[in-house]
Amino acid sequence: MPSHQPTAGDAAVDPQYLSSQPSPMASTSEPNRSKSYEPRKVHITDLPMTSENWYKHINWLNVYFIVLFPLSGLVAAFWTPLRLETAIWAVLYYFATGLGITAGYHRLWAHKSYNATQPLEIFLAAVGGGAVEGSIRWWARDHRAHHRYTDTEKDPYSVRKGLLYSHMGWMIMKQNPKRIGRTDISDLNESAIVRWQHKNYLKVVITMGLIVPCVVAGLFWGDWVGGIVYAGILRILFVQQATFCVNSLAHWLGEQPFDDRNSPRDHVITALVTLGEGYHNFHHEFPSDYRNAIEWFQYDPTKWFIWTMKQLGLAYDLKQFRQNEIEKGRVQQLQKKLDQKRSKLDWGVPLESLPVMEWDDYVDQCNNGRGLIAVGGVVHDVTAFIKEHPGGKAMISSGIGKDATAMFNGGVYMHSNAAHNLLSTMRVGVIRGGMEVEIWKRAQMENKDVQYVKD
Amino acid sequence: MPSHQPTAGDAAVDPQYLSSQPSPMASTSEPNRSKSYEPRKVHITDLPMTSENWYKHINWLNVYFIVLFPLSGLVAAFWTPLRLETAIWAVLYYFATGLGITAGYHRLWAHKSYNATQPLEIFLAAVGGGAVEGSIRWWARDHRAHHRYTDTEKDPYSVRKGLLYSHMGWMIMKQNPKRIGRTDISDLNESAIVRWQHKNYLKVVITMGLIVPCVVAGLFWGDWVGGIVYAGILRILFVQQATFCVNSLAHWLGEQPFDDRNSPRDHVITALVTLGEGYHNFHHEFPSDYRNAIEWFQYDPTKWFIWTMKQLGLAYDLKQFRQNEIEKGRVQQLQKKLDQKRSKLDWGVPLESLPVMEWDDYVDQCNNGRGLIAVGGVVHDVTAFIKEHPGGKAMISSGIGKDATAMFNGGVYMHSNAAHNLLSTMRVGVIRGGMEVEIWKRAQMENKDVQYVKD
Numbered sequence A, B: 001m002p003s004h005q006p007t008a009g010d011a012a013v014d015p016q017y018l019s020s021q022p023s024p025m026a027s028t029s030e031p032n033r034s035k036s037y038e039p040r041k042v043h044i045t046d047l048p049m050t051s052e053n054w055y056k057h058i059n060w061l062n063v064y065f066i067v068l069f070p071l072s073g074l075v076a077a078f079w080t081p082l083r084l085e086t087a088i089w090a091v092l093y094y095f096a097t098g099l100g101i102t103a104g105y106h107r108l109w110a111h112k113s114y115n116a117t118q119p120l121e122i123f124l125a126a127v128g129g130g131a132v133e134g135s136i137r138w139w140a141r142d143h144r145a146h147h148r149y150t151d152t153e154k155d156p157y158s159v160r161k162g163l164l165y166s167h168m169g170w171m172i173m174k175q176n177p178k179r180i181g182r183t184d185i186s187d188l189n190e191s192a193i194v195r196w197q198h199k200n201y202l203k204v205v206i207t208m209g210l211i212v213p214c215v216v217a218g219l220f221w222g223d224w225v226g227g228i229v230y231a232g233i234l235r236i237l238f239v240q241q242a243t244f245c246v247n248s249l250a251h252w253l254g255e256q257p258f259d260d261r262n263s264p265r266d267h268v269i270t271a272l273v274t275l276g277e278g279y280h281n282f283h284h285e286f287p288s289d290y291r292n293a294i295e296w297f298q299y300d301p302t303k304w305f306i307w308t309m310k311q312l313g314l315a316y317d318l319k320q321f322r323q324n325e326i327e328k329g330r331v332q333q334l335q336k337k338l339d340q341k342r343s344k345l346d347w348g349v350p351l352e353s354l355p356v357m358e359w360d361d362y363v364d365q366c367n368n369g370r371g372l373i374a375v376g377g378v379v380h381d382v383t384a385f386i387k388e389h390p391g392g393k394a395m396i397s398s399g400i401g402k403d404a405t406a407m408f409n410g411g412v413y414m415h416s417n418a419a420h421n422l423l424s425t426m427r428v429g430v431i432r433g434g435m436e437v438e439i440w441k442r443a444q445m446e447n448k449d450v451q452y453v454k455d
């Protein structure tokens, strides 16, 4: 749980860039700062890990909340029979607390991708707390740093440090708060709900993580122990592992349709695991879009939840990037991939590197037996290709020593794109002053005699 | 079956393009020309179809061979019990005769995509005849015309005339031989096997289409009638319909990864039906490649057959386009699609259409309350966007009236590609003489005083 709070002087905006009339929202002071942290002292992460001090590198509080305690549910389950009602309730509560993280912590508070009315905010702050993944304030601060400094040293859960690190390692190992990039959370600090949840976080965890699931199962069907073990502890294990996948799996598995310079990726498996947060390449590119999946057939229950809340009047101002901007991103990424592919192919000698030939020289060489064909002002050596020509030897031979531009481009046969490509690999020269017709025109104008080789 | 032979004067090569020493292969005379056809008479296809003459428009011989006779097998099957041995034999013979068409008629004779030794040629000419789809000579001539004049009036089975027309209609309706585009089949006319098969075509059909399947079933397991009904007639029905799909389905269903100017398409369903001839967009682009499917996991048993024949020493000189040429085609087609997509999107006002502003004018307008931000020499109106800015109001406001190029490009936050795209849609002007730094440099050089608005 929250263990690395921003350091002193860690203002959201570099002072040199602050506008003259600071917006009332851009407060640089941060309430709720952990009082115990003293920036001048040497931090444990500055010391190498040894067999002596290794246990000081571990964040034992987090180890308890995300490893020992959730795993203890597996042990308890041995002695606790699972009742059908409790199983159904555990799954439902899994979805509720999961949505607390995805629709609440993530899309509402970290990204402000929509606005929620107070009742919805309270609900999300409550069930989000029940997922036992830290307070909104702590979570959203790290998450904004993750977006702003993705894949860099300042990214709190950079996948560049390994898949396991991005999944849980970043919480299990102590972090130097100076390392995490700074972000503006003035809007969160102004929210009474966020502040309250942060201050009373442990109470929220116990109430929403354990008491509520236990009491519901106990009061309605008398399964107090099952409620705490399955809908409480084990459900925490699952919801934690599932939502942690947004930081690990979503930066590791899948496609990159919008930008491949960073690690975020789109994959349906991640989406299935994370209540729809699996279209993460899209999400990093359009973080303030309330959707993660933009196609109707893709799995994004968090989006469906937010949309339903809007229909019920509980959410409003759902933000959405214009389709035009989304398509632009896709087109640019496709272009980039295509350019990479193109640059690996052989497109023939560039025209400017070819030797220049006279028309008469071209004709002479052909009469001396070379298999040259001029098409579009460029001379091609087709000697080796004649017997392979799909249109037959006779066809291609009929172009040797001539201006074959017209024949090649439809006069005899409208050659395919593939044929044009192949032709360009056979380039050996360019003809000075264009093609045969140009030579004749010039001769006509200059009233000079041009030697025409009859065939 | 062959009913429209080339007309007189229908030379493979337009005489004006014939080379002075015609290759011995480019003979313009065509043996085996049907004597009954008289080009000067009015052809039936020149007359409109009426209730009087409709039956004259029908090619009854073909109707018999590809409709009535194969369908009669369905009727005969009512009285003929199907034995397992005969069923297996019918399927095997289906593959053999199918390969006669795909590996023989199509890839060997029509496209010369490999060379076959005499035993293999004889085998393919025999089983190909057993598929009852015309002689090699007739089939390959039409097929070459189909490739050379794809989708045009000269294409014998142009899909532009309808799916059914390209499937069977072109055989059922009489054709004016003048309509079919001319092609060079001198190489086929020189082949003794091709000439023999053409001359003795009816004998080949009866032997390979009916007698062989009947005799095998009769001699080995005593099922003479089943052999003729199932391995003979019904097998003909299936192999005909399957291979006809190359002309219909393959020009109608699927993707166009190499060229979308013509109708040929790639689809796995067509491949499954046609012994691998389903990668037809590729095939029309690279017709002399012995493969139709280029990926190992795609279904192309015809390719596998040819390859096996090569291992057995029965086939040689298997032609293959360089992977480089294939990839070039793919890249170009992708580029074309991408360009089409790009042109449909809004990329913001082009820079050259924007009004030019002075730097001081830009700063003045911002001081008067306009939400303008200059990035990279271009002024953007972000007024409506400030409250939506994913990086917060304070951040974006800090750039107003300043040269925000550096902040926007990493000084504060390295904006995503999406942010750059969005920015360009907000363009309202360009700054004369570049950005703030340029103004200062110039002022310095001119030793003039520039009004700097402090904020």
Ligand code: HEM
Binding pocket: A373, A380, A382, A385, A389, A390, A391, A392, A395, A396, A397, A398, A399, A400, A404, A407, A408, A412, A413, A414, A415, A416, A417, A418, A419, A422, A423, A426, B144, B145, B147, B148, B183, B284, B285, B286, B287, B288
């Ligand atoms: C210069 C005179 C040429 C003539 C008159 C000519 C004629 C033809 C004809 C008629 C075809 C169609 C074959 C068919 O019916 O399927 C053809 C196909 C082809 N030709 Fe040529 N050709 C010429 C030169 C070339 C050259 C110089 C190249 C390449 C270096 C070339 C490459 C091809 C290729 C790759 C095909 C098969 C692909 C397709 O259908 O487009 N040809 N040619």
Ligand code: HEM
Binding pocket: A144, A145, A147, A148, A183, A284, A285, A286, A287, A288, B373, B380, B382, B385, B389, B390, B391, B392, B395, B396, B397, B398, B399, B400, B404, B407, B408, B412, B413, B414, B415, B416, B417, B418, B419, B422, B423, B426
């Ligand atoms: C001019 C000064 C600007 C500053 C200092 C600034 C700063 C920032 C910062 C820090 C973020 C990251 C938010 C986060 O932590 O997740 C951000 C995101 C974003 N900004 Fe700006 N911004 C500026 C101008 C603009 C402008 C003019 C636009 C577009 C017209 C823009 C579009 C965006 C978008 C779309 C994002 C979210 C997408 C992404 O993560 O790249 N910003 N901005």
Ligand SMILES: [Fe+2]
Binding pocket: A146, A246, A247, A250, A251, A264, A280, A284
């Ligand atoms: Fe991420």
Ligand SMILES: [Fe+2]
Binding pocket: A106, A110, A111, A143, A147, A283, A287
């Ligand atoms: Fe996010």
Ligand SMILES: [Fe+2]
Binding pocket: B146, B246, B247, B250, B251, B264, B280, B284
């Ligand atoms: Fe075709």
Ligand SMILES: [Fe+2]
Binding pocket: B106, B110, B111, B143, B147, B283, B287
């Ligand atoms: Fe073909």
